[in-house]
Amino acid sequence: MTRIDYFRDPRAPKANSVVPSVTVVVSDGEGRLLLIHKTDNGLWALPGGGHDIGERIAQTAVREVEEETGIAVEVIGIIGLYTDPEHVLAYDDGEVRQQFSICFRARPVGGSLRTSGESKEVRWVDPADLNDLDIHPSMRLRIQHGLDASRGEPYIG
Numbered sequence: 001m002t003r004i005d006y007f008r009d010p011r012a013p014k015a016n017s018v019v020p021s022v023t024v025v026v027s028d029g030e031g032r033l034l035l036i037h038k039t040d041n042g043l044w045a046l047p048g049g050g051h052d053i054g055e056r057i058a059q060t061a062v063r064e065v066e067e068e069t070g071i072a073v074e075v076i077g078i079i080g081l082y083t084d085p086e087h088v089l090a091y092d093d094g095e096v097r098q099q100f101s102i103c104f105r106a107r108p109v110g111g112s113l114r115t116s117g118e119s120k121e122v123r124w125v126d127p128a129d130l131n132d133l134d135i136h137p138s139m140r141l142r143i144q145h146g147l148d149a150s151r152g153e154p155y156i157g
Contacts (some may be wrong), residue, residue, distance in 0.1 A: 007084075019051070023142055030126075049067070078103070
């Protein structure tokens with residue numbers, strides 16, 4: 001399935017669904033971020049995905065990171081809530097989803113890098129190299145918040 005991300009774009013289609021989801025900022029001991037090169041839109045992103053019935057939201061974060069990257073993590077905090085109605089995801093099956101994402105902070109506790117059906121490349125990225133990657137503006141905002149050690153409260157927006 002492919003998708004197009006619209007962010008504050010007046011040409012965006014109207015949303016017809018909302019699905020709770022997560023993104024996860026995972027930093028290793030060298031300060032590098034765990035990123036995936038997504039198969040559905042060709043962009044680089046934090047690992048994450050949709051919340052499943054029967055799991056706690058932190059379990060969603062742990063499951064999604066491991067599914068997409070091979071890295072086992074422990075959730076250690078919340079970076080923010082991202083629910084901008086002007087960020088919609090249009091899928092090729094007709095679903096147009098309003099973004100509803102909880103961004104967590106996590107640390108790696110095991111595993112090894114590998115790709116999945118949702119990630120064509122997975123790597124640890126030095127923050128100095130982020131500008132070299134094609135990253136959606138809404139994902140850059142999460143990354144920026146995740147890297148800002150001075151943030152006291154989670155972002156709500």
